[in-house]
Amino acid sequence: MSIEKGRISFYSQGIVLTMFLPYLHRPEGAPWIVVASSVLLGIAILLSILGMIAFFGAEETSRMMFPAFEFAKAVRLSVVERIEAFVVGIWVATTGLKVMVIYYSGILAFAYSLNLQDYRPLVLPISLFLVVLSASMFADTTHLREFMAHYANPYGSTFQVGIPLLLYILALFRRKDR
Amino acid sequence: MFRKPCKPSKLSDLKERKLRKRMEKVQPQTAVLEEPFSADIETNVRKFQRIFGNTGDLSRRDFLLEGEQGVEVVLFYIDGLVDKGAISEVVLKPFLFHNLDEEEKRLLPGNAYQLIKTSLITSAEVKEAEKFSELVDLVLVGHVAVFVEGSEKVLAVDVKGWKDRGVEEPESEAFIRGPREGFTETLRTNTALIRRRIKTPNLEFNTITVGEYTKTDVCVVYIRGLTNPDIVREVESRIRRIKTDGILESGYLEDFIEDDYKTPFVLVDRTERPDKVAAGLLEGKVAILVDGTPFALIVPVVFGEILQSAEDYYEGNDYIRPIRWIALLVALFLPSFYVALTTFHQEMIPPGLALSMAAGREGVPVPAAVEAFMMEITFDFLREAGIRMPRPVGQAIGILGAVVIGQAAVAAGVVSPIMVIVVSLTAICSFLIPNYSASVAIRFLRYIMLLLGGVLGLVGVFWGMMMLLLHLASLRSFGIPYLYPVAPMVSRELRDIFVRTPWWTMDERPRLLRTSDQRRQAPGQRPRPPQSGRRRKSGEDQDEY
Numbered sequence: 001m002s003i004e005k006g007r008i009s010f011y012s013q014g015i016v017l018t019m020f021l022p023y024l025h026r027p028e029g030a031p032w033i034v035v036a037s038s039v040l041l042g043i044a045i046l047l048s049i050l051g052m053i054a055f056f057g058a059e060e061t062s063r064m065m066f067p068a069f070e071f072a073k074a075v076r077l078s079v080v081e082r083i084e085a086f087v088v089g090i091w092v093a094t095t096g097l098k099v100m101v102i103y104y105s106g107i108l109a110f111a112y113s114l115n116l117q118d119y120r121p122l123v124l125p126i127s128l129f130l131v132v133l134s135a136s137m138f139a140d141t142t143h144l145r146e147f148m149a150h151y152a153n154p155y156g157s158t159f160q161v162g163i164p165l166l167l168y169i170l171a172l173f174r175r176k177d178r
Numbered sequence: 179m180f181r182k183p184c185k186p187s188k189l190s191d192l193k194e195r196k197l198r199k200r201m202e203k204v205q206p207q208t209a210v211l212e213e214p215f216s217a218d219i220e221t222n223v224r225k226f227q228r229i230f231g232n233t234g235d236l237s238r239r240d241f242l243l244e245g246e247q248g249v250e251v252v253l254f255y256i257d258g259l260v261d262k263g264a265i266s267e268v269v270l271k272p273f274l275f276h277n278l279d280e281e282e283k284r285l286l287p288g289n290a291y292q293l294i295k296t297s298l299i300t301s302a303e304v305k306e307a308e309k310f311s312e313l314v315d316l317v318l319v320g321h322v323a324v325f326v327e328g329s330e331k332v333l334a335v336d337v338k339g340w341k342d343r344g345v346e347e348p349e350s351e352a353f354i355r356g357p358r359e360g361f362t363e364t365l366r367t368n369t370a371l372i373r374r375r376i377k378t379p380n381l382e383f384n385t386i387t388v389g390e391y392t393k394t395d396v397c398v399v400y401i402r403g404l405t406n407p408d409i410v411r412e413v414e415s416r417i418r419r420i421k422t423d424g425i426l427e428s429g430y431l432e433d434f435i436e437d438d439y440k441t442p443f444v445l446v447d448r449t450e451r452p453d454k455v456a457a458g459l460l461e462g463k464v465a466i467l468v469d470g471t472p473f474a475l476i477v478p479v480v481f482g483e484i485l486q487s488a489e490d491y492y493e494g495n496d497y498i499r500p501i502r503w504i505a506l507l508v509a510l511f512l513p514s515f516y517v518a519l520t521t522f523h524q525e526m527i528p529p530g531l532a533l534s535m536a537a538g539r540e541g542v543p544v545p546a547a548v549e550a551f552m553m554e555i556t557f558d559f560l561r562e563a564g565i566r567m568p569r570p571v572g573q574a575i576g577i578l579g580a581v582v583i584g585q586a587a588v589a590a591g592v593v594s595p596i597m598v599i600v601v602s603l604t605a606i607c608s609f610l611i612p613n614y615s616a617s618v619a620i621r622f623l624r625y626i627m628l629l630l631g632g633v634l635g636l637v638g639v640f641w642g643m644m645m646l647l648l649h650l651a652s653l654r655s656f657g658i659p660y661l662y663p664v665a666p667m668v669s670r671e672l673r674d675i676f677v678r679t680p681w682w683t684m685d686e687r688p689r690l691l692r693t694s695d696q697r698r699q700a701p702g703q704r705p706r707p708p709q710s711g712r713r714r715k716s717g718e719d720q721d722e723y
Binding site: 076078079080081082083085086088089090092093094096097 | 518522523525526527528531635636637639640641643644
């Protein structure tokens with residue numbers, strides 16, 4: 001399950017959403033929603049992984065690059081079969097949404113740290129970086145597999161767990177000072 | 179003597195000056211409108227006539243009121259806007275046949291105006307004008323002007339009466355069950371139709387006049403003490419902001435007061451049915467009636483409401499709502515889905531079906547996306563032609579269309595049979611959407627989806643879906659989120675979105691409308707079988723409320 005090893009870094013991406021906490025209408029309800037949605041998400045993923053293992057077996061599943069994709073390939077209904085295109089469609093659409101959210105939060109953070117009044121002038125220039133990065137990130141699937149197996153976790157946890165945690169601890173100390 | 183040298187004027191300047199001079203001659207004299215009346219009847223009448231120019235439908239009637247030296251009276255009215263029978267009944271008859279007693283005769287020369295106002299005119303509605311502009315406005319809406327010698331005021335008597343279509347069944351929203359009355363072109367009739375349904379003094383019709391030339395009466399309708407005053411104020415301020423030549427239909431108004439114009443969706447609901455307006459008012463919405471059109475506007479509107487028909491509440495077919503939602507999805511996505519499947523994801527179609535589809539498409543000279551586009555356009559042509567044609571011809575177009583797209587096109591091998599099924603299914607589904615403007619919006623979006631599906635396959639379709647959702651979530655109608663109550667989720671109000679639950683479950687008005695009185699009815703009115711062994715006291719239920 002080489003690809004699944006990178007899961008931790010996927011999960012910790014949720015930290016990005018804390019960027020939007022100040023914009024919420026009722027921020028006091030946010031922690032519960034975060035907890036509830038992660039639990040639900042975990043259950044959903046657990047179910048799908050259970051399904052895959054039940055269908056393909058643990059050995060086979062662990063060798064697969066995208067087990068969910070292979071899983072959808074095996075679907076056969078009377079009018080439609082091999083609905084993996086469906087799955088990819090949903091993946092692309094949701095990934096699009098994810099890119100939007102992360103991109104927006106990144107720009108917001110950038111504007112914060114530069115003390116800008118408005119984030120909008122940053123949208124276009126930073127999108128250029130985004131395009132270049134997206135094209136040069138992984139050369140091929142082997143590269144992706146390698147990255148996911150060995151680097152995704154330390155890389156992801158540095159930025160998604162380490163730095164936020166550091167900031168949190170700093171904030172705790174600063175509050176004590178006050 | 180030399181003339182002082184001056185800069186020669188440019189030709190364009192000369193032309194402009196000439197034009198302005200000519201325009202001045204034909205400009206209406208607005209200054210005289212603000213003048214008060216003088217005591218001299220001749221001057222008043224002359225000025226009044228000059229305001230109207232030489233229009234043919236301004237009628238004049240002069241007569242003398244008996245007395246020691248006869249008081250001159252002049253009547254003016256617009257022919258066609260007034261009921262002539264009413265004029266002779268309430269104005270002429272009393273003037274000509276009333277026998278003045280000695281006391282009145284003695285008073286007459288000095289107090290003719292007062293006498294006429296208090297004891298001669300037998301109309302219920304008499305107004306006084308002190309300026310020409312006031313009088314002109316009244317005469318133009320069907321009053322008769324009564325100029326009296328020696329008075330600085332002019333009477334305007336309401337004798338409105340014109341050809342009215344009468345209350346008929348609304349054609350654009352026909353029901354199996356439900357009231358058959360529809361609005362007409364006359365504002366007064368329409369307000370009465372609403373008033374007859376909501377019999378409370380709190381129902382208010384706030385009239386605003388819009389349009390420099392048309393002077394259209396626009397009525398903002400709401401229930402005082404129920405509707406959120408902020409919404410009423412917002413609606414009124416948006417209408418007051420309008421400065422334009424004319425409002426001929428509520429569609430003009432719609433464009434001016436919408437929150438966002440860069441969207442195909444309707445942000446203002448419109449209806450021909452007084453019962454629908456009444457239902458909206460009782461929910462805490464604001465209705466806008468426009469004189470001269472049977473279409474009333476209702477604001478604010480949310481997305482779920484475009485799939486609601488007033489008949490849902492009359493006829494208990496609760497399962498129709500989910501069917502409409504399915505129809506919405508089919509109307510929006512079926513062609514693009516089909517195109518994506520046949521162009522990019524053939525592996526998703528089972529072999530047997532794929533083979534028969536391929537056989538059907540064998541002779542088709544164009545890609546599936548183009549084929550679908552062609553058929554959709556043809557359908558839209560036919561539909562539009564069917565609407566614009568006179569009715570008997572419209573039916574012929576329908577038959578022609580059925581033969582052309584259904585039969586001949588397939589036989590000629592221009593389109594595949596499955597495409598005909600797809601397009602006709604889509605067309606039928608788009609007719610299931612009760613709101614006409616919304617179904618037009620869905621039809622328009624279908625082309626975009628088709629393009630995405632034809633270029634990017636299912637990925638494109640899902641992308642379009644995503645974008646559509648984002649767009650819908652960003653819309654507001656008078657401050658109410660368009661996807662409410664789904665997107666700011668209010669679970670108790672979902673009872674009226676995907677299904678319609680019985681009336682006794684919907685105890686509260688939509689929460690986001692922030693009505694002053696949230697409760698619609700007493701809770702717990704679910705009908706139950708009578709309990710055995712215990713007789714209910716008659717007053718019990720009311721105590722609960």
